[in-house]
Amino acid sequence: MTARQPDPRLSPGLAAWLDAHAGALDDGSHDAAEVLPRLADAGVFRLGVPAEQGGAPGTDIGDAIEAVSQVAEHSVAAAFVAWGQRVFIEYLLRSPNAALSRGWLAPLLAGETAG
Numbered sequence: 455m456t457a458r459q460p461d462p463r464l465s466p467g468l469a470a471w472l473d474a475h476a477g478a479l480d481d482g483s484h485d486a487a488e489v490l491p492r493l494a495d496a497g498v499f500r501l502g503v504p505a506e507q508g509g510a511p512g513t514d515i516g517d518a519i520e521a522v523s524q525v526a527e528h529s530v531a532a533a534f535v536a537w538g539q540r541v542f543i544e545y546l547l548r549s550p551n552a553a554l555s556r557g558w559l560a561p562l563l564a565g566e567t568a569g
Contacts, residue, residue: 464496464498464521464524464525465496465497467496468492468493468495468496468498468525469524469528471492472525472528472529472532473528475529476528476529476531476532479529479531479532480529480530480531482531486531486535489531489532489535490535490539490565490568491565491566492565493525493532493535493536493539493565494563494564494565494566495565497510498518498521498522498525498536498540499536499539499540499543499562499563499565500513500563501513501517501518501521502514502515502516502517502518502519502540502544503518503543503547503559503563504547507547507555507559508559508560508563509563515544518540518544521536522536522537522540538568538569539562539565539568539569541569542562542569543559543562543563543569546558546559546562547559
């Protein structure tokens with residue numbers, strides 16, 4: 455059996471942090487408020503968002519889904535946070551309410567606001 459190569463979209467720093475804290479995140483003994491900014495700093499929420507809206511160029515929704523899957527390989531709790539945030543971002547991207555999207559998208563992508 456060959457070792458699975460990590461997805462290059464999940465930074466080694468984030469993967470290492472998740473590995474070090476996975477048990478505590480999953481059982482609730484680590485402050486979960488630290489997860490959102492770490493995921494954002496690693497660019498997880500920018501995947502699949504158009505570049506003109508602050509997203510990662512050349513990515514699509516499949517990349518966003520893969521990133522959540524990669525996070526889940528390290529921590530189920532962190533993956534749930536990533537999934538919830540990304541779903542809210544996707545709702546905004548698809549909303550006809552451009553003012554709502556403009557007001558919320560940047561702080562969501564930066565991990566400053568939880569969706």
